[in-house]
Amino acid sequence: MEPVIGLEIHVQLLTRTKLFCACRADYFAAPPNSLTCPVCLGLPGALPVLNKKAVELALRVALALGAQVQRVSQFDRKNYFYPDLPKGYQITQRDAPLAWGGSLTFKVDGELRTVRIRELHIEEDAGKLIHTETGTLIDFNRCGVPLVEIVTEPDLRSPREAREFLRALRTLLRHLRVSNADMEKGELRCDANVSLALEGKLGTKTEIKNLNSFRAVERALTAALDYQKERLIRGEAVHQVTFGWDESRNELMIQRTKEEAHDYRYFPDPDLVPLVVSPEWLEQVRAEMPELPWERAARWQREYGVPEREAEALLSDPARADYFEEVAKAVPNPKAAVGWVLSELWPYWTDEEPPIPAQELILLIQKVEEGVLPRPKAKEFLELAAKGEGRIPDLIQSAEATVVRDEEALWTIAKEVVESNPQAVADFRAGKNQALGFLVGQAMKRSQGRADPKRLAQILLELLKG
Numbered sequence: 001m002e003p004v005i006g007l008e009i010h011v012q013l014l015t016r017t018k019l020f021c022a023c024r025a026d027y028f029a030a031p032p033n034s035l036t037c038p039v040c041l042g043l044p045g046a047l048p049v050l051n052k053k054a055v056e057l058a059l060r061v062a063l064a065l066g067a068q069v070q071r072v073s074q075f076d077r078k079n080y081f082y083p084d085l086p087k088g089y090q091i092t093q094r095d096a097p098l099a100w101g102g103s104l105t106f107k108v109d110g111e112l113r114t115v116r117i118r119e120l121h122i123e124e125d126a127g128k129l130i131h132t133e134t135g136t137l138i139d140f141n142r143c144g145v146p147l148v149e150i151v152t153e154p155d156l157r158s159p160r161e162a163r164e165f166l167r168a169l170r171t172l173l174r175h176l177r178v179s180n181a182d183m184e185k186g187e188l189r190c191d192a193n194v195s196l197a198l199e200g201k202l203g204t205k206t207e208i209k210n211l212n213s214f215r216a217v218e219r220a221l222t223a224a225l226d227y228q229k230e231r232l233i234r235g236e237a238v239h240q241v242t243f244g245w246d247e248s249r250n251e252l253m254i255q256r257t258k259e260e261a262h263d264y265r266y267f268p269d270p271d272l273v274p275l276v277v278s279p280e281w282l283e284q285v286r287a288e289m290p291e292l293p294w295e296r297a298a299r300w301q302r303e304y305g306v307p308e309r310e311a312e313a314l315l316s317d318p319a320r321a322d323y324f325e326e327v328a329k330a331v332p333n334p335k336a337a338v339g340w341v342l343s344e345l346w347p348y349w350t351d352e353e354p355p356i357p358a359q360e361l362i363l364l365i366q367k368v369e370e371g372v373l374p375r376p377k378a379k380e381f382l383e384l385a386a387k388g389e390g391r392i393p394d395l396i397q398s399a400e401a402t403v404v405r406d407e408e409a410l411w412t413i414a415k416e417v418v419e420s421n422p423q424a425v426a427d428f429r430a431g432k433n434q435a436l437g438f439l440v441g442q443a444m445k446r447s448q449g450r451a452d453p454k455r456l457a458q459i460l461l462e463l464l465k466g
């Protein structure tokens, strides 16, 4: 029995206004029902006007996935009743979507996998129901917010693969600057179809709606597969069921069975003309495309020698990728910047904003590379600055004021260390090179971390060989 999984992914597009009206689209922190107008509330006589920017962002996604953009696409009404949908229908694209086909290649456990895309279309979001102890509240702020829906072919073969696919898609969307794609905020959500193929014959599909974390995707798919397997082993039929996922209880909830399936009575929206994407417009969108993450990784490898694994980590978030690039461009040894950003700075980077400005990290790395700031001291400064207990330029200045530059003082320290560590000296002379590191450490201690370890090592070597 082989799992067969397909995904339908909803991505909130990063436009200033909604899909068909001038209301602001960034509803997340806004007071309930403060971002509404007659259009998105579906009042009689209000007419939708398509947001050009939303189309351009959706086109970017289509181009990045290698999909075939249709010259003419069309908006349809999907009719159903639900309290969060004041118009009584959702405007979507069904019969003539924006684009067909395409694919996304990503990695699972170091191996490349390619998933084909079936289609991409633009649609509007619905409002939000907020269930409280005393009743259910409705917030219409999200009504009409633009989404692009990406539908894959059933090419995924395990829950883990589905999760990694989504992760790769999120990275792509963020680099395209089309969405923040934050699953916690619902900017990236996914429905999954799953079935078990027996000897090449496809089984009945189970659908899971509204998965909004990577963990939920993997767990819900695993649970749905277990449910199907159990039924098949018992010799029972798998019925077509739609589930939701209860994250807190870690279990599937039945939402509806096939008998209750909706008939949405789709028809072309008479208030909207067909959407025409001219070759010139498409070329313009292509020309303005940001660098794709895999292109960037390849360029980093070429220009800065960044290894693939590190590049993947740095590319997970474009803001961090930009930060790294700013640092790598400015320092004498760009490869060293990888370590500074990934190993040293990363642990402190918990908010959206970087813990210290790129210019300050550049200064710090430059001082270390010039040999005027010992590495341990630099790490200490980084920690202090990241915790808001000082600024890098000030810390460096105060340290430089006390760095031992006096050659005579350095020779004195080195001589003292050689005299008081006969065992290490003997080890070094017997060929144990690591003994030098120990002696440098001792000398740094004596200088209270205020000397340049490179210069101390040179002096110690001269003494040991002399």
Ligand SMILES: [Zn+2]
Binding pocket: 018, 021, 022, 023, 035, 036, 037, 038, 039, 040, 041, 144
């Ligand atoms: Zn509106």
